[in-house]
Amino acid sequence: MAHALPPLPAVRAFEAAARHGSFTKAAEELGMTQAAVSYQIKLLEERVGAPLFLRKPRQVTLTELGQRLAPTFTEAFTLIGEAYAAARSGAEGVLCVSTILTFASSWLARNLGAFQMQHPALAVRLDISMRLIDFAREDVDVAIRSGSGRWPGLVAHLLFTPDFTPMLSPKLAASIGGVKVPADLLRLPILDPQDHWWREWFTAAGLATDALATRTGSSMGAQAYEASAAMAGHGVAILARTLFADELADGRLIQPFDLVANDGNSYWLVYPEARRNVPKIRAFRDWLLTAVPASLGKASA
Structure with a gap:
């Protein structure tokens, strides 16, 4: 049985x-007069059987019922718009990926060519940032972030959980006759x-x-920078092993100990639930x- 729907122009005016928070601004957006917006909202209120706005001089505010309906209507129009755009373009256009620097430089930039060969009509733009993205306000399609994977309103797909361990240049290790036991690290810049x-x-x-509390050292803000400093012989870095497999394989960095640790955080691909089928x-x-x-x-193998 089909659901009864209110008049869509009335729903659009209300949303x-x-x-x-304004009939006047809604009218400007929709290319209507303020009186026409007011009429459409009144029509919807008659269908619902209750007021959706409290009308005050120079101000309107949502009633409790209006507050319940508004987010659902906004989401519905977002889905309709995205479905329409998807039907017109398919996997084309520009995909904006927000990601942290280390993953971008150590993995994504090295592998992205394979994706673009599969989807030549889709251009990828990288937004390198540590901040959390507001998908509702920013022109970003997906993000790759480190954390617990629990972000309200977002779908999160596990990519990998990094194990970290100290790494340094062979030359720096040789400067103290080799790093043989963990305590040897305290003889070097960290x-x-x-x-x-x-x-x-x-x-x-x-x-x-x-022993760490008494140490002074610069905070570089990203593993990619710390790895570069370590390869230059400026100190020992604590790095995610899987992201620096090439540097370990070609000898620019060495991992003196098999011991690795992790803090329970992982790398995730995230995007809004409503956009999963774009x-x-x-x-x-x-x-x-x-x-x-x-x-x-x-790399791990």
Whole structure:
């Protein structure tokens, strides 16, 4: 049995007025007069059987019922707009991926060509940032972030959980006759000693973490920068092993100990629940969830 629907022009007028908090601004957006917007909203209120706005001089506010309806109507129009855009373009246009620097430089930039060969009509734009993206306000399609995977309103797909361990250049290790036991690290400069990864690893290695408290060092803000400093011989970095497999394989970095640790956080692909079926997002998701485990699995092996 089909559901009874209110007049869509009335719903559109209500949604715009609720979003702007103004009949006048809704009228400007919809190309209508304020009187026409007011009429459409009155028509919807008659169908619902209750007021949706409290009308005051120079101000309108949503009633409790209006507050319940407005988010659902906004989401419905968003879905309709995205479905229409998807039907017109398919997996084409521009895909904006927000990601942190280390994943972008250590994995995504090296592998993105394979995705673009599969989808030549889709251009990828990377937005490198540590901040959390507001998908409702920013022109970003998907994000790759580190954390627990619990972000309200977002779908989160696990990519991998990084194990971290100290790494340094062979030349720096040789400067003290080699790094043979964890305590040898205290004889060398430590990059970003306040990084909580160091405390996690020191604890696992049986070293006192108070040795880190007295250390001074720059905070570089990204593993990619710390890895570069470590390869230049400026100190020991604590890095995600799977993201620097190439540097380990060619000898630019060495991992002196088999011991690794993790803090329970993982890398995730995230995007709004309502956009899960947009073709360009679906195409990138399907590729990424296959490519990351395949390449990082080989790196771990």
